[in-house]
Amino acid sequence: MILSDSRILEEIEKGTIIIEPFKRECLGTNSYDVHLGKYLATYTNRVLDAKAHNEIEHFEIPKNGYVLHPGTLYLGVTLEYTETHAHVPFLEGKSSTGRLGIDIHATAGKGDVGFCNTWTLEISVAQPVKVYAGMPIGQLIYFVVEGNIATMYNTKGNAKYNNKTTRPVESMMWKNKF
Numbered sequence: 586m587i588l589s590d591s592r593i594l595e596e597i598e599k600g601t602i603i604i605e606p607f608k609r610e611c612l613g614t615n616s617y618d619v620h621l622g623k624y625l626a627t628y629t630n631r632v633l634d635a636k637a638h639n640e641i642e643h644f645e646i647p648k649n650g651y652v653l654h655p656g657t658l659y660l661g662v663t664l665e666y667t668e669t670h671a672h673v674p675f676l677e678g679k680s681s682t683g684r685l686g687i688d689i690h691a692t693a694g695k696g697d698v699g700f701c702n703t704w705t706l707e708i709s710v711a712q713p714v715k716v717y718a719g720m721p722i723g724q725l726i727y728f729v730v731e732g733n734i735a736t737m738y739n740t741k742g743n744a745k746y747n748n749k750t751t752r753p754v755e756s757m758m759w760k761n762k763f
């Protein structure tokens with residue numbers, strides 16, 4: 586089950602969902618629109634190593650926008666800081682961003698109950714496209730969870746993406762033992 590607009594508002598009232606900043610007009614029928622934060626990042630090395638800590642370089646999107654090109658993975662970040670304490674949040678693209686050939690995540694759209702942070706976006710594009718800080722970039726949808734949560738994401742000792750940030754965060758795959 587996906588939360589409706591009025592249920593999302595009720596959960597915000599209760600404090601089980603936090604979206605900052607929150608604007609009523611960004612609430613859709615059963616989703617909330619999130620926006621592109623001002624920082625992007627790219628990996629320093631062209632060849633990434635799944636076992637290594639791959640470093641990234643952050644940069645700010647200029648006022649007049651920044652052109653993204655195919656063949657490069659850009660990490661972006663939502664302007665919105667969110668907390669979800671009782672539902673499973675999912676980050677989805679928007680039809681309007683999709684129609685510009687912009688993908689905002691690479692397989693990872695699911696969030697966890699207890700995730701408290703901005704969302705890192707794994708952005709790739711089909712053709713060159715100029716993007717702007719503050720533009721609508723995706724939407725959050727909220728699923729009802731079945732069963733008790735034994736470990737909330739924000740209390741999980743080995744959660745990788747818990748540190749509060751306004752910048753995109755690189756892959757922490759290197760912390761996995763394999």
Ligand SMILES: Nc1ccn([C@H]2C[C@H](O)[C@@H](COP(=O)(O)OP(=O)(O)OP(=O)(O)O)O2)c(=O)n1
Nearest residue numbers: 690693694695696697700703704705744745746
């Ligand atoms: N595009 C995305 C997808 C998810 N997340 C956040 C919300 C999730 O609650 C958190 C962890 O996501 P995963 O469980 O998919 O990631 P990992 O399994 O790699 O990390 P961990 O071991 O911390 O669970 O990252 C994000 O910022 N950006």
